[in-house]
Amino acid sequence: MKHTLSVLVENEFGVLSRVASLFSARGFNIESLCVAETLDPSLSLMTIVTRGDEMIMEQITKQLNKLINVIKVTDLSARKFVDRELVLIKMKATKTNRAEILRISDIFRGKVVDVSHKTLTIEVTGDEGKIAAMIELLKPLGIKEVARTGKIAMLRGAQ
């Protein structure tokens, strides 16, 4: 099963590679990883999307906690959370498909951020389901390139 982990770490050089090499050394996979400084500049927040059964997730969480520079690990998937990803999609645009691309982009509240004779680049944010649905619809129209930030996430409510 897919899990989204929120990992609070010391904002120090080398921490990202400690986390990444833990995943590779133990054979855990990373589907996406986002990291940036928090309000407290001495800390960074990582959002890691990974897969595993219960036993593997327990190991991943414990192994992360064991790293000296890791302060807190939360498996968001066990609770209610919001997640967002920003995606740039460059479409092969022709006279005939241009309107359809714009229509789909509109439905998903996408924004055109670059246009040329042969391309249209759309920016869109959303949760996993929305992004997947949009890409699915755009695929037959000719996607040239996709760049994704990876998921960031947060628990809902006051938790």
Added chain:
Amino acid sequence: MKLTGSQILIESLKKEGVEVIFGYPGGAVLNIYDEIYKAKFRHILVRHEQGAVHAADGYARSSGKVGVCLVTSGPGATNTVTGLATAYMDSVPLVVFTGQVPTLLIGNDAFQEADIVGITRSCTKHNYLVKDVKDLARIIKEAFFIASSGRPGPVLVDLPKNVLLDSTNFEYPENVEIRGYHPTYKGHSFQIKRALDLIYKSKRPVAYVGGGVILSDAAKELREFITTLGIPVTMTLMGLGAFPIRHPLSLGMLGMHGTFRANMAISECDLVIAIGARFDDRVTGKVDEFAPNAKIIHVDIDPTSISKNIQVDIPIVGDCKQVLKGFLKEIRANEEETEKVQGRIKPWLEQIEKWKKKHALAYDQEDVIKPQYVVEKLGELTKGEAIVATEVGQNQMWAAQFYEFNEPRTFLTSGGLGTMGYGLPAAIGAQVANPDKIVIDIAGDGSIQMNIQELATAVQYRLPVKIIILNNAYLGMVRQWQELFFDRRYSYTCMENIAPDFVKLAEAYGAAGFRVEKVKDVVPTLEKALAYDGPAMVDVIVEKFEGVYPMVPAGASLKQMLLV
């Protein structure tokens, strides 16, 4: 007062109570060596940096103190990797200082630059690159704290040359505050109660004890726990010495080369009480068939060890000593139940006794010297009171099976990594920590050649370690696998006629050399070597094709033991 980085290092080591550094100099650490010289700090010059780490490791395992190493940048640093990985796998507290090129040159492929922090990330508990002399004292304090607390392990501190030259005010921190590091020592009392409930209900319990008990100095508590409840106990390779092997409740070692009764007991029991052990594949055999009908209680300070290979019913995260104390408190308050368990498990102990009689560890001493005989005699001659280091292979397993360990910190062996070449430098380190004890390296003819250069260290510092080579002219353990699983195709494991003359070799280094070829000469020669006032090496020509038994083939269940 302002001190340079090098001076801060030496002053900090004094504050930490460090008595000795195992090291090897080079360009990047010249300034530190100058301070060592001026401060007359005790330093043991090894002959290879791998030897420095193993020696610090033997020092640490035998004394319980943190072992300290100092090496230069680049090749000096990379030579420590095997030693670090060895210590990491066996949870040995070390702090290893490596020189580094100046911060401005880092990343420039400078002369003798190696990204040692990157290289050792996965074989240290933690590591640091010190970028500013102002952080140095704090980092050293943290390094010692991390190495020796929680589940111990090696910590590496990389010291760029300019940091060693820069100066700052020296103040050694009193306390450590690391936001992400708070090991749990005290076991949860509710979990302890639940565990005890299971123990009180069990009919066929077995305690399975590992190196954690030794690391947390819990042998005394373990002994009381076992003898009060009357529960049989088996030890892992790393756990040997935690409980007296001759005690009627001891089952000896379990696992791949464990005793028949230990492996049978674990397979038939209804409750496993794992204490400071981590269900290594060499112990469990086929995981699905490990203790198939048992509930499992697992005490360990490292949460990642719990439910890693085997699903546990009652996890107790905590220090073995603290948790055992917690158990003892409850047990003492519950005499009635305790007596009941003792009664209930009587038939179980009788069954175990039957297994013991059926297949005890044994060998036949015929014309050619048997390696087991040599180890047994060593045990008798030293009354089981020596500190025994081993190399890796058959020699290691025979040492584990036939030298009877009674005290913790007397058996030094590379269990997790299985590092050939560990024994001699580890013995040297143990002798430094225990000048009045007999320290022996039980060696193989292959392994001893992996760090033989350290014989020079033993001679230089008059460290009277005794190296007993069980010379079977083979990389014996690999040969045994080839015999059993590869139709005796002995591919590159025969060392016959290509080994050096170990007696001459010992003498060339300035140590005493002995050779034994006849059974009747074994005891007199061992006596001579043990009595010799200095390092001695004994080349014992043993049976070439002797195997280590019982043996559980890799991946088989513990019950599928090959018996001689």
